[in-house]
Amino acid sequence: MTDTDTRARIAAHVADNPGVYFSELVRQLDLAPGQVQYHLRKLGDRVVAADLYGRTHYYPPDCDAFERRALAVLHRETAADIVVFLLRTGPTPAAEAAEGVGVARSTLEWHLDRLVDLDLVAKRRDERGRVTLVLERPEETARLLRTVEPSLPERLVDRFTRLVDRLLAE
C-alpha cells in the first residue's frame, strides 16, 4: 500500500469516527504508531487534533467546537447513559438521575464533572433550591449520540468502574 493510500485511509477513518483517539487509530487500522504519527502530521489541516483529559482526539475539519467536546465525552458508555436519561426525562435532580441511570452517586459525579466542564450539561437550581441537571443543547447532543460507538475495552473499563463504585458506595 502506498503512502497516499494509507494517508487517505487514516483521513477516511477519522471522518467516519470523529473523536477517535490515537491508540484506537493504531489498533483499528492495524498500523504502527510511528506510521500513524507520520501520516497525521502529513495530513495537516485535513484532520484536527484536540487534547482532552490526557488523550488526543482526532476530528474531521468540519466538526465545530461543541461537536468536538461532545464526541470526546459521549465515547464513554456511562456518560452517554446519563445524557440519554436526561433526554428522556428532561431536567432532573442529581440524586434522581443517579437512581434512574442505575449508578452510584460517585460514578454520576465523576462523569458530570466532565459533562459540565465540556458544556453538555448544566447544573441549575430549581425553585426548591435542589441541584437540577439540564442538557445545554439537547437536539444536537441527541444527534451526536447516534454517531458514537464505544469500543469493547472502553465499555469494559467503564463497567468496571461502575461496579467498583457501586460496591464501595456506602
Added chain:
Amino acid sequence: MTPLRSVAHAAPSPDPGLLGVHLLAGVGSGLLLALAVAALGQRGSRSYLLVVLALGALLARTLVSGLAMFGPLDAGLHHFAEHALDAMLATFLLGAIYYARSAAPSAPEEPL
C-alpha cells in the same frame, strides 16, 4: 514411591488439567488487573489503587503456583506464599472499602 507431603497443592510434574486451570486463572486475573489499572488511570483514587493491588495479589497467586509447578519454588514456601497473598488480598479490599467514603467526590447540596 515417596508419600505425598500433606502441604503440597501441586504435583511435582504438571498434569495437563492443572496446567489448563492455571492458564485460565492467569488470563482471567491478568485481564481483571488490566481493567483495574485502566480504571485507576481514570479515577486516581486510593480505593482504586487498593483494588489494583488486590487484583495484583490474585494474579501473583497464579504466578506463585506456576513457579511451584515447574520446580523453582518448594511446596512449603508455595503454601505459605499462597496464604500470605490471600491475607494481602483481603487486606487490600478492606482498605479499598475503608477509603471509599473519603474517595467519593463530595457533592455539597445544601438546600438554600
